[in-house]
Amino acid sequence: MRSHNLTDLPDPTAADLAAIETEEPLISAELAWLAAEISILDSDERGGPSDLDRRRLRRAEARVIRETFAYIAARRACGTELDRAA
Secondary structure (H helix, E strand, O other), X not given: OOOOOHHHOOOOOHHHHHHHHHHHHHHHHHHHHHHHHHHHHHHHHHOOOOHHHHHXXXXXXXXXXXXXXXXXXHHHHHOOXXXXXX
């Protein structure tokens, strides 16, 4: 069995950090979407999802779609190839 020691990993490069910064709005949108989904799933204890829960989910979904298109457009504008597996 191989031990995984995080201190042995190389530091991120400037390009790595720039890529993360470019993708940050999409990551934030996906986290908000996840939180809205969790709220819907957890709503049984409150008598089911409220109108606010449903609205929050729709808004989060729309934000993920907007941020995905913005991310793809930015990558294409820079001439950066998109990873099809992601």
